[in-house]
Amino acid sequence: MTLGLITLFAVSVVCDVSGQIAFKRGADRLPVLQPRAPLGFAWALVSEPLLVLGLVIYAVEFLVWTRILAQVPLNIAFPIASLNILGIAVASRIWLGEPMGPRQYAGAVLVTAGVALVATGL
Template identity: 45%
Template sequence: MTPVLIILMAATILLEVAGQIAFKMGLSGAPEGPVWRKVLTSPAIVLGVAAYAVELVLWLGVLSQAPLSIAFPLAALSYCGVLLASRAVLGEPVSTRRWLGATVITLGVALVCLSA
């Protein structure tokens, strides 16, 4: 993997995590009412959509340089990132079982990368 590809992949993972956290914050902090109203009026939701838009462009850059069979498993690290960010940013409780699951995902990604 080239340094540019590593940077692109890391950026897509970080943007995925940022988008998910923004979505959660936008829906949690909005006044009571229907979900569609929260979606249309929340700046955090707009920020999450923007993060996803940039991620899409960067992801296409990743796919132009890496095999899908390597890139997609690497993208699974976003699950681990969301777990960490939901704990650190949102203060959500994370069970030992979820930490173990994230560890298994990380080990699986490492196994895929070592076979590349």
């Protein structure tokens, strides 16, 4: 795997992790959906800066992911991109203070091991 490809995968994972953190923080700031005032909730969705930031980050990730897919078969690229599972678990623990138990740690280790197995095939 070339340094350029490794960089693209890293950028993709970082975009996914940061986009998810932005979405979570933005969603936490949304008002409760009122059935009688759905337009107010819709406005809150499109005007919440962290949700907009999450969308912008995902637009960047879309471009990066498209570039990755132009170079790597999907059956290899997608498992490597699943490192976002590990990244999101760690980021949610660090930045959101969410609990992470033994099962989450074990799952993160297994995902990482699976990615290593797939990536060695490149």
